[in-house]
Amino acid sequence: MENHKCIDCEFKSSASKILSSEEFDILEKNSALVFFKKGDIIFKQGALSTNVAYLRTGIVKIHKRGVSHEKILRIAKSPSYFGIPTTFGDKINQYAATALEDSSVCFIDSNLFRNFIFKNGKFAYELIVELCENELNDYERYANQSQKQVPGLVAETLLCIADKIFNSSRFNFPLSQSELADLVGTSRESISRILSDFSANKIIAFNGKELNILKRDVLEHISEKG
Amino acid sequence: MENHKCIDCEFKSSASKILSSEEFDILEKNSALVFFKKGDIIFKQGALSTNVAYLRTGIVKIHKRGVSHEKILRIAKSPSYFGIPTTFGDKINQYAATALEDSSVCFIDSNLFRNFIFKNGKFAYELIVELCENELNDYERYANQSQKQVPGLVAETLLCIADKIFNSSRFNFPLSQSELADLVGTSRESISRILSDFSANKIIAFNGKELNILKRDVLEHISEKG
DNA sequence: TTTAAAGTGTGATTAATATCACATATACTA
DNA sequence: TAGTATATGTGATATTAATCACACTTTAAA
Known part of the structure; x- marks a missing residue:
């Protein structure tokens, strides 16, 4: 001590x-x-x-x-x-x-x-x-867990981590994809596909472990619609 | 007042x-x-x-x-x-x-x-x-919501209502099937099919609105396995 | 530096459940 | 009692995501 x-x-x-x-x-x-x-x-x-x-x-x-x-x-x-x-x-x-x-x-x-x-x-x-x-x-x-589809849940979780944990759109992502899957409640393969989609659409960008939210409004829309 | x-x-x-x-x-x-x-x-x-x-x-x-x-x-x-x-x-x-x-x-x-x-x-x-x-x-x-399949969630919910609300295996079910679907997080058609399955297998029995849990151990097993 | 372990990406297949449409049954109200 | 509204049942189809298997990449440890 x-x-x-x-x-x-x-x-x-x-x-x-x-x-x-x-x-x-x-x-x-x-x-x-x-x-x-x-x-x-x-x-x-x-x-x-x-x-x-x-x-x-x-x-x-x-x-x-x-x-x-x-x-x-x-x-x-x-x-x-x-x-x-x-x-x-x-x-x-x-x-x-x-x-x-x-x-x-x-x-x-x-x-x-x-x-x-x-x-x-x-x-x-x-x-x-x-x-x-x-x-x-x-x-x-x-409530969201049962009414949103997986991309909506991922979007919601990314926004939550950005706002509540780091208070920034750019931060070192604290979780592996397996851990993100465990938080969201899906499989690590689904996470991989969805993050790739988000990156391909230039909604987010990874630079190593650093995540940058490029189009916050689009992510919010995906999160809201579920 | x-x-x-x-x-x-x-x-x-x-x-x-x-x-x-x-x-x-x-x-x-x-x-x-x-x-x-x-x-x-x-x-x-x-x-x-x-x-x-x-x-x-x-x-x-x-x-x-x-x-x-x-x-x-x-x-x-x-x-x-x-x-x-x-x-x-x-x-x-x-x-x-x-x-x-x-x-x-x-x-x-x-x-x-x-x-x-x-x-x-x-x-x-x-x-x-x-x-x-x-x-x-x-x-x-x-945790259960994302890791159990719908029959497991239904079983879990029925047991919970029996134990925590009525403290009995036989009670007037307080919810419609649509409401049970909203509680469990699924569709009312899935609820209808699952309750019919449980009834057909003599795990539970409905008499009007009265529900009787006939095989508690089976329901517990379904709930645990998810 | 090399090897091993962990993490990630991807294609194919399977499984689970939602959705849709419609019919029937039950409950409620006039 | 009859009509209306709500609840439930069911079959068929579509959608979503899990699972599986395997390969590749990155990180960690020896």
């Missing part, structure tokens, strides 16, 4: 900004800052969940074993919590998390976290708002 | 059991008990969300407009909250709710609800636990 001052952290969550100095002192003594390399597993599905994971820097994929293979549920970027549902929703981790790039994670003792919720209503409220926003996002994607 | 004593309500939420007498008095003055008939819309997608809906008695479907048609996100049975995500996650309702049978709903002023969260950590904690459990359920269904 590395020495660190939580109160000085420049990657605080919205919720934790509410905490008092005393609460920060306690937080510091009951949490651990751990560094992960790209590809490292941060926590495993099926393990006991005894702390809350907070992504200080980096990007992680939240994934779980489906009927036949892995499903990537969502991508989380820093700074944000990414383990609250599996810590407070069940005693065992219902999903796993893996670093998509070098990342730093704070593990916070769940009893301490629970105490913050009990004692700090504003902190609790910020968490509730974040959980509600996540649920609405899930509902949106869930 | 009908006179009612919230503290005497036999359908309290887990969260509201935490409230004090004073809090119950305030709750009573800032909420409305409304009755809905089967088919009535409880709140609409796109409307402003200014209160929290609590399902006191009955069953409702949570649904939203997808790309091409309605998607039923989930079924909620009493007693439970069914509007928290859309009230605290956004200013506008991101989904709608409709009664599947005659129901009674308490509408609670969202500012009051927020104050309960701020002032009552245990109340907030119960809500967070419920939101986390819902998110885990969403993740499970979301």
Whole structure:
């Protein structure tokens, strides 16, 4: 465990900004800052969940074993919590998390976290708002999953990654095509064909791992129509 | 608005059991008990969300407009909250709710609800636990959606309704086949064919609207294999 | 630098399900 | 009770995407 001052952290969550100095002192003594390399597993599905994971820097994929293979549920970027549902929703981790790039994670003792919720209503409220926003996002994607065809889903996912993760139309794509397939819910061959089509039509362009969205309006149209 | 004593309500939420007498008095003055008939819309997608809906008695479907048609996100049975995500996650309702049978709903002023969260950590904690459990359920269904074939999804949905809504293998099915199709994410013709198959194989039996699960283990197997 | 592993591309085939059109059955309303 | 609306059943066809097999490219490790 590395020495660190939580109160000085420049990657605080919205919720934790509410905490008092005393609460920060306690937080510091009951949490651990751990560094992960790209590809490292941060926590495993099926393990006991005894702390809350907070992504200080980096990007992680939240994934779980489906009927036949892995499903990537969502991508989380820093700074944000990414383990609250599996810590407070069940005693065992219902999903796993893996670093998509070098990342730093704070593990916070769940009893301490629970105490913050009990004692700090504003902190609790910020968490509730974040959980509600996540649920609405899930509902949106869930509705789209069954009503859009695969190209629409791919377009939607590319736009989502550009806007929500990188806030840019040009970025290093954090996933392999197999992983993108697991996120979208299709096969890696379909992904290959669709990305080739998008490239051939000059909608997007890959330069190595760097993706550039050339015709955002066309991608939005494909996404909306499904 | 009908006179009612919230503290005497036999359908309290887990969260509201935490409230004090004073809090119950305030709750009573800032909420409305409304009755809905089967088919009535409880709140609409796109409307402003200014209160929290609590399902006191009955069953409702949570649904939203997808790309091409309605998607039923989930079924909620009493007693439970069914509007928290859309009230605290956004200013506008991101989904709608409709009664599947005659129901009674308490509408609670969202500012009051927020104050309960701020002032009552245990109340907030119960809500967070419920939101986390819902998110885990969403993740499970979301993973299954893309990895199971339609018969597996139908089997899974029938078992879910039996266990989570009616807690029985025999019950009045609350949905039409079109609605079941909207919940599962398929076409009503596929539902008709699959239910006929299940009936022909004596896995389930319909007697009018009453559904009887005859071979639960077979249905579970179909659900698991997808 | 070479070898091995992982990732991607592509063509052909198969499978699953949507869609369409229409008929029949059931439920609801006047 | 009769008429209307909604729900369901069914056959045929079309569409979409998965699967399979294999080859090629890129990345990583020895």
